[in-house]
Amino acid sequence: MAIEVFAPAKVNLALHVTGQRADGYHLLDSLVVFAGVGDEIRASQDDTLRLHIVGSEAAGLTAGDDNLVFRAARVFASDRGAAITLIKDLPVSSGIGGGSADAAATLKALAQLWGETVPTREAALALGADVPVCLNGPSPQRMRGIGEQLDPFVGLPGPLAMVLVNPRVAVSTPEVFKALSRKDNPPLEEVRDGFGTIPGLIAWLKRQRNDLEAPAIAKVPVIGEVLRYLTREGCLLARMSGSGATCFGIFDGQDAARDAARRLREAHPGWWIRETVVIT
Ligand SMILES: C[C@](O)(CO)[C@H](O)COP(=O)(O)OP(=O)(O)OC[C@H]1O[C@@H](n2ccc(N)nc2=O)[C@H](O)[C@@H]1O
Numbered sequence: 001m002a003i004e005v006f007a008p009a010k011v012n013l014a015l016h017v018t019g020q021r022a023d024g025y026h027l028l029d030s031l032v033v034f035a036g037v038g039d040e041i042r043a044s045q046d047d048t049l050r051l052h053i054v055g056s057e058a059a060g061l062t063a064g065d066d067n068l069v070f071r072a073a074r075v076f077a078s079d080r081g082a083a084i085t086l087i088k089d090l091p092v093s094s095g096i097g098g099g100s101a102d103a104a105a106t107l108k109a110l111a112q113l114w115g116e117t118v119p120t121r122e123a124a125l126a127l128g129a130d131v132p133v134c135l136n137g138p139s140p141q142r143m144r145g146i147g148e149q150l151d152p153f154v155g156l157p158g159p160l161a162m163v164l165v166n167p168r169v170a171v172s173t174p175e176v177f178k179a180l181s182r183k184d185n186p187p188l189e190e191v192r193d194g195f196g197t198i199p200g201l202i203a204w205l206k207r208q209r210n211d212l213e214a215p216a217i218a219k220v221p222v223i224g225e226v227l228r229y230l231t232r233e234g235c236l237l238a239r240m241s242g243s244g245a246t247c248f249g250i251f252d253g254q255d256a257a258r259d260a261a262r263r264l265r266e267a268h269p270g271w272w273i274r275e276t277v278v279i280t
């Protein structure tokens with residue numbers, strides 16, 4: 001029997017870079033949520049470990065030894081096998097944590113398949129800074145440290161209708177961090193009595209930032225164009241996720257999101273565009 005685990009897209013609703021460690025990694029303060037769109041991992045018993053990649057974005061990566069699915073499988077230090085299928089819908093190197101989501105989903109799927117405990121947060125962090133938050137998901141989380149310090153972010157109002165747009169330019173995460181001029185930005189503003197309503201959340205989000213947005217736009221100017229398109233479509237908030245290039249727009253309801261996504265697809269048939277609802 002195959003184990004199926006959804007690997008939802010990670011979205012940084014706000015991402016503040018608050019410092020830098022001696023080893024070069026950056027300290028973050030981020031509100032992370034997960035979307036209703038993503039990849040999927042299917043795992044079943046087999047003699048050897050095998051990976052097959054299908055789906056709309058399968059052409060973006062190979063099933064080589066360095067695939068995060070294999071790297072996650074090796075965390076178990078097991079000689080058991082599994083036939084794994086990765087259904088890839090998230091563009092590679094796009095700021096919505098596709099590889100991290102796949103790694104976390106593989107850890108969960110193989111733990112279930114092999115009857116083992118899910119590996120620790122430390123083991124997940126060794127696979128990538130975004131893997132612990134994906135392993136803890138899909139509920140909203142405040143992520144600090146370099147990605148290992150996680151707290152539940154309760155009281156996020158919903159349903160939050162969102163459009164995700166990637167202009168099909170891969171962005172290198174280390175290069176964007178390197179281009180960031182100021183590394184000691186203020187943390188997220190503390191939330192005192194919850195947000196109450198979606199307008200309350202939007203007002204708070206507008207006072208927060210993605211500190212990686214400006215350096216990413218400087219390297220990949222089309223990100224600015226994506227944000228302008230989303231804004232022109234009347235979203236409540238448009239912002240880049242992670243190190244880009246994917247941007248999100250939060251819309252006033254699912255109908256508005258669907259209409260905006262349709263018009264964006266007409267204007268830019270080559271872009272990756274998904275309408276979704278945030279998992280709360
Ligand atoms: C920017 C975010 O997407 C926000 O959620 C993540 O922090 C990135 O997480 P990720 O892609 O899993 O990152 P990793 O694969 O661990 O690291 C890629 C590279 O990004 C940089 N990096 C990443 C995370 C972090 N907190 N500080 C960093 O400086 C480092 O140069 C690192 O070599």
Ligand SMILES: Nc1ncnc2c1ncn2[C@@H]1O[C@H](COP(=O)(O)OP(=O)(O)OP(=O)(O)O)[C@@H](O)[C@H]1O
Nearest residue numbers: 067068092093094095096097098099100102130242
């Ligand atoms: N299963 C996988 N899916 C996506 N990328 C993978 C996978 N395995 C390895 N990689 C490699 O990981 C790197 C980052 O890919 P990913 O799609 O996770 O980036 P991202 O969306 O920018 O992530 P983040 O938002 O966490 O920075 C790429 O160089 C890619 O080749």
